[in-house]
Amino acid sequence: MTLSLFDQFMSPVFLGVPLIALALTLPWTLFPTPSTRWLNSRLLALQGWFLNRFTQQLLLPINLGGHKWALLFASLMLYIISLNMLGLLPYTFTPTTQLSLNLGLAVPLWLATVIIGMRNQPTVALGHLLPEGTPTPLIPVLIIIETISLFIRPLALGVRLTANLTAGHLLIQLIATAAFILLPMMPTVAILTLVLMFLLTLLEIAVAMIQAYVFVLLLSLYLQENV
Template sequence: MTLSLFDQFMSPTLLGVPLIGLALALPWVLFFQPGARWMNNRLVTLQAVFMNWFVKQIFQPMSLGGHKWAALLMSLMLFLITLNMLGLLPYTFTPTTQLSLNMAFAVPLWLATVIIGMRNQPTHALGHLLPEGTPTALIPVLIVIETISLFIRPLALGVRLTANLTAGHLLIQLIATAAFVLFPMMPSVAILTSILLFLLTLLEIAVAMIQAYVFVLLLSLYLQENV
């Protein structure tokens, strides 16, 4: 039973070919493209309003040097949201439940923010390792602690996204299995369980959007420290 619960997180294959490439390419097909007309339709307009709101929310408190990242972080946000939402459909695969994929997003982007800080303002970047006013006896310990916290940031980014999505998918499958098993024996309890499953699915939709937003927001905070 335990193995069957975790089978949903295994990368599917067709004739020995992994289908994760198809899952990663699918989100870009679903976005609405502006047409040749002067006036866009409602869906394109709504999508543009969301993008403008997100960019303003993320980059308003940031200096001008970080605004160059707007297109990259906006694309990452849309990509993660679409992958998380598509993974909630039946008989689908969620690539963002794979820690390796999330780390592949987190490590290079975090490393890029660190390199930018070390190149543009090395004194300020290294100053984060030692808070101002630290007693002399605590300086070595605090430097070690701050260095560990710096290098653990990409791991925290990847694990947070993976753990939240994995936990939600597992809980949905457990409750769905309970509702299916209880329906022949106790229909009333099965109906209540199905209502709980519906509410949990709505919560998981919100989690899928929020976790993508949090991932990009934390990256923007790391960038803000180094520009």
């Protein structure tokens, strides 16, 4: 029995070395590399079709200047999905439940979109800080509010991913503990609790994929404003 429900979110340590580094490199070993054959396998064909459709839908509203980010967005999407899904396996650790990791992904990418906007179209980028038609007395207040909202974006990206995954893992932990305790006393209720936990696990799988898509989608929206 763990001392705290949040112990499952602590990075495991082996011989004094945090294993979060191993967890971060593991997804890259799971994806098949393209072969030199003319005809790919079904897995490679399905993976290529998914990447093409996802990238096409994601970059459709973005100008041609932002299409250079296609490879980065597709790689980031697969990477976050892999980390989220691997964390649902028993005896594993979910790196994306760590706010430091999510902010480490969100802040540089958000800052890159801001720098691109300031370099290519500084007038348009600064124009987002002041909506058109604002009354003169409200101009200083709105500039401050829009600036704060601009700098909150990377924090919102990281907190959204962390909070959703942490909440799902905590619910699974609570329901599993309840089913384990109820099994000798009320087997019928315990079985119903296990069914609920199975349904919640399916929901958590969907959340793991959706949150990765939302993370990349919001980054693409920030890029769309600056290209």
